[in-house]
Structures are given as C-alpha cells and as structure tokens.
Amino acid sequence: MCAFLRRDVQSVWQQHELKDRLNTYQEIFKENKLPRYKLARLFYVSFQNDSNLEELLEIHEQTHPKFKEWINQKQSYTIQDLEKEVSIEHSLDEIQKLNFLRLKWIIFDKMIESCTFCENKCGVNRKSSQLGKCKIDDKAYVTSSFIHMGEEAPVSPSGTIFFYGCTMRCSFCQNWDISQEYDFNIIKGKRVRSTELASLYYTLLKQGARNINFVGGDPTPNMHVIIESLLHAQVNLPMLWNSNMFLSENSMKLISDIFDIWLPDIKYSNNECAKKYSKVSNYWDAISRNMSFIEQRGSGEYIIRHLVMPEHTKCCSIPILDWINENLKTPLTNIMGQYHPDYRILRGENPEINRRPSTLEMFDVRKHADDLGLYWKSVS
Numbered sequence: 001m002c003a004f005l006r007r008d009v010q011s012v013w014q015q016h017e018l019k020d021r022l023n024t025y026q027e028i029f030k031e032n033k034l035p036r037y038k039l040a041r042l043f044y045v046s047f048q049n050d051s052n053l054e055e056l057l058e059i060h061e062q063t064h065p066k067f068k069e070w071i072n073q074k075q076s077y078t079i080q081d082l083e084k085e086v087s088i089e090h091s092l093d094e095i096q097k098l099n100f101l102r103l104k105w106i107i108f109d110k111m112i113e114s115c116t117f118c119e120n121k122c123g124v125n126r127k128s129s130q131l132g133k134c135k136i137d138d139k140a141y142v143t144s145s146f147i148h149m150g151e152e153a154p155v156s157p158s159g160t161i162f163f164y165g166c167t168m169r170c171s172f173c174q175n176w177d178i179s180q181e182y183d184f185n186i187i188k189g190k191r192v193r194s195t196e197l198a199s200l201y202y203t204l205l206k207q208g209a210r211n212i213n214f215v216g217g218d219p220t221p222n223m224h225v226i227i228e229s230l231l232h233a234q235v236n237l238p239m240l241w242n243s244n245m246f247l248s249e250n251s252m253k254l255i256s257d258i259f260d261i262w263l264p265d266i267k268y269s270n271n272e273c274a275k276k277y278s279k280v281s282n283y284w285d286a287i288s289r290n291m292s293f294i295e296q297r298g299s300g301e302y303i304i305r306h307l308v309m310p311e312h313t314k315c316c317s318i319p320i321l322d323w324i325n326e327n328l329k330t331p332l333t334n335i336m337g338q339y340h341p342d343y344r345i346l347r348g349e350n351p352e353i354n355r356r357p358s359t360l361e362m363f364d365v366r367k368h369a370d371d372l373g374l375y376w377k378s379v380s
C-alpha cells in the first residue's frame with residue numbers, strides 16, 4: 001500500500017534507460033528471477049571447515065567463475081525446479097552443509113579473528129572482544145528497521161535495516177549517533193542473531209518491501225552475521241548493499257556475487273580528502289577497485305550516490321563524474337545536494353565545509369553530469 005504514497009516508484013520503471021540498467025533487480029522483486037543468495041545456497045562446493053583462511057579463499061576464487069556462469073543459466077528457474085536439478089548429483093542435506101554461501105560465511109568467521117572486513121584492516125580479534133576502528137565486536141547490532149519510502153524511486157519502498165558501527169570517521173556525519181558515538185555497553189541490548197535477522201526480512205516483505213536494504217553507519221562490520229542470516233532466509237527479495245564501499249579486497253570478492261543491487265556511496269575522488277575528512281587511508285584505491293568488482297564479478301546493477309560537499313566540486317565531484325563516465329559501463333548516479341554541517345563540523349572541525357553547497361556549486365556539478373551524458377535525474 002505504501003508504494004502508492006510516491007507515484008514515481010511506479011512511473012520510474014517506464015524509463016527504458018533505467019529499466020535496462022536494473023532489469024534483473026526488477027525481475028527479482030516481481031518473483032520472475034531468484035535472488036542471488038538463494039542460488040549461492042544451492043551451489044555445491046567441496047571444502048573442509050577446518051582448512052585455513054588462505055586455502056578457503058583459494059577455493060572461493062576457483063568457484064566464483066563457475067558460480068557466475070551458473071547464475072546466468074539458472075536465475076530464471078523456480079526454486080523447486082532448481083532443487084530438483086541440483087539434487088541429482090548431491091542430496092539437499094549434503095548441499096546444505098557444503099554450498100557457496102556457507103563457504104563465504106565460514107571465511108568471514110575466520111577473517112574476524114584478525115579482522116580485515118574493511119580496508120582499515122585493523123587485525124584485531126573481534127571474537128576476543130577486541131575492538132577495531134568500527135568499535136563493533138563479533139556480534140551484530142541493529143538500531144532500527146522499517147519500510148523506507150525516501151530512497152531512490154527504483155528501490156523504494158525499501159526494507160531498510162540500520163546497523164550500528166562504521167568503518168569511516170567522517171567529521172560531517174549525519175548519522176553519528178549510530179555510526180561513531182554510541183555507548184557500546186548500551187547497544188548490547190540491540191544485538192540481533194542471524195535467525196532473528198532472517199525473520200526480520202520476512203516481516204519487511206509482508207510490510208511491502210521491494211528489497212532488503214543493509215545500511216548503517218555502515219553494514220560492513222556486521223557482515224558475518226548478515227551472510228549467516230542468508231543461510232536461513234526464505235524471502236524472494238533482492239538483497240541491497242547500501243554502503244560506503246570501504247571494504248577490503250577479500251570482503252568485496254566474497255560479497256560481490258551475492259548481492260543483487262548496490263547503493264555505493266562515493267564521497268571523494270582522492271585519498272587526501274578522504275584522509276582529512278573521514279580519517280581513512282587508501283580510500284580511492286579501495287573505492288575504485290570495489291566499484292569495478294560490482295561490474296566485473298557482480299550483478300552490475302547499482303545506483304551510485306555522490307554527496308556534493310562545499311569547496312569540493314573541483315577536487316572531488318567533477319573528477320568522480322569523469323571517472324564514472326570513463327570507467328563504468330552502466331552507471332546511474334544520484335547527485336545529492338542535502339549536505340549540511342553536522343557533528344564535529346558544528347564543534348569547529350574543518351571550518352571550510354561549515355556551510356551548505358551553494359546553488360552555483362550544485363549547478364556546476366549537475367551541468368557537468370549533463371555534459372557527460374550521465375543518467376542521473378530520475379534517481380536524484
């Protein structure tokens with residue numbers, strides 16, 4: 001019912017450029033195709049749980065191209081037909097123990113002991129309650145979940161789940177109370193187990209969700225529990241990764257082929273601005289690599305978000321649009337103008353960005369997108 005509150009969530013699909021770019025996503029929420037996580041759960045892989053991390057990663061990388069090909073062949077099957085077909089070679093009980101999704105979860109469960117989920121690569125053992133930059137231990141914590149009608153038209157209404165924690169430390173963060181400055185002792189009451197998350201997906205589906213949207217803060221520190229929840233999930237909904245995309249190369253390899261649609265947030269076009277405002281290193285190297293992974297290894301269906309910041313159109317916004325135009329095949333770009341001073345900016349940090357972007361700055365960025373022929377208006 002809530003879909004009717006915004007007319008554009010229906011009308012946007014009349015635009016061919018958008019329909020072509022998000023075709024599989026749309027087919028999944030119409031239940032004409034299977035979500036990728038369900039395919040990964042039925043893809044048999046032989047591995048030993050007690051193998052070391054490097055061995056398991058190697059098996060994962062050998063399996064990825066076969067799985068990618070298999071998705072192309074089988075995504076239009078019904079789950080019943082697919083189960084029938086895969087059970088010719090291995091029983092469903094056997095596949096339940098040894099499948100591609102389970103392999104991914106086991107790898108994350110080992111990675112967390114010297115955590116490299118994101119590009120910060122803190123190396124802490126989160127299972128021993130050591131905390132890295134994100135300040136999240138080995139559990140997952142949800143702050144809220146609801147049907148979000150304010151996301152981009154093609155992905156609304158969205159079954160959005162906000163997780164605590166973030167892998168970046170932006171001085172202007174507008175979600176700082178859940179991403180950076182929370183009392184870890186208090187949020188422990190918000191812990192969710194993987195089976196509870198799987199039930200939540202079903203609740204959101206019944207409330208009208210077109211997708212399950214993992215966001216935060218940033219969802220990356222909670223990755224292991226999210227992947228484990230997909231081993232239990234039953235919903236035929238696209239899974240949406242809504243993130244700063246500051247994942248490590250291994251994390252990105254592991255999740256690139258199981259999320260159906262992506263909302264990557266590209267803030268800066270260089271490492272220096274990222275270091276100054278978000279306190280991270282190797283930002284652009286990680287983001288440009290991870291964006292390429294979405295296209296080369298994953299669904300290739302995504303809407304990039306770029307928040308235009310004051311004084312950063314020449315060093316960041318314009319080069320980002322140029323990079324998108326030169327490097328990505330099917331970009332949809334949301335050029336966002338809602339930046340406002342918040343959090344540490346209001347306490348005096350980075351005074352040069354203590355204002356909204358001007359009309360002229362927004363105009364320059366949007367005009368540049370038009371000059372390049374980028375597709376942005378209907379998702380902005």
Ligand code: SF4
Nearest residue numbers: 115118121122132134
């Ligand atoms: S998720 Fe990232 S920030 Fe958090 S402990 Fe792991 S490597 Fe560090």
